[in-house]
Amino acid sequence: MDLKDKQEVVKNSRFLDSFKFAFKGVLTVFQEERNMRSHIVIGSIVLVLCLFLNLAVNEWLWVIFSISLVIIMEVWNTVIENVVDLAAGERYHPLAKKAKDMAAAAVLMTAGFSVVVAAIIILPKLWQKLF
Template identity: 50%
Template structure:
């Protein structure tokens, strides 16, 4: 086997998915990996259940449901992106410390935090009046 054949095999292994079902399988593998390996993702997923239960309990309007679900998914998507950044930085730096690597990871983590705080603020705007009305 010559070098040209070896490179072609590598390209085939990392090339485009042959069909839609293969793409879905890889996407599901990614979701399974992040849930298995990232504690923060499991926390976000579990904490995302709380506003859903509150929305059900307080019989939120359709627009409130949409906003709540949007906020939950926004935090989850940001956690996906943060994990991607962390993995790429680790790959590029070969797990060696570099100040720019730390900076990139810190900024990505900060994006998740800002998104989570945004979502908490939205939850307070939606649920605080409902709590006040219901309990006082």
């Protein structure tokens, strides 16, 4: 590990460094995780669709909340997978698999929540527009 890498491991000494590293994390998860890109695309499509459905403020809040929650859970899933892989190395361990499966389950459950929100808020409005 060279000096630059060691500096990145140390606690952020400047406030703006926190933002720099956070944005680097966002970029990394977007570049490296196919599922994150899928969540972003689907969430964007839903947001564009909602622009045409005249949502109330509280409906917008639920839609944005559910999309954000899926994205946040995908980031945490990626964090857990990376930490487990780092700890396990090349060895297989049933607890490593269990942790990774549960992290993926959290994303799946959150995505399910988002589908329920969409079914309650978006589908009736879409139905009215189409028929």
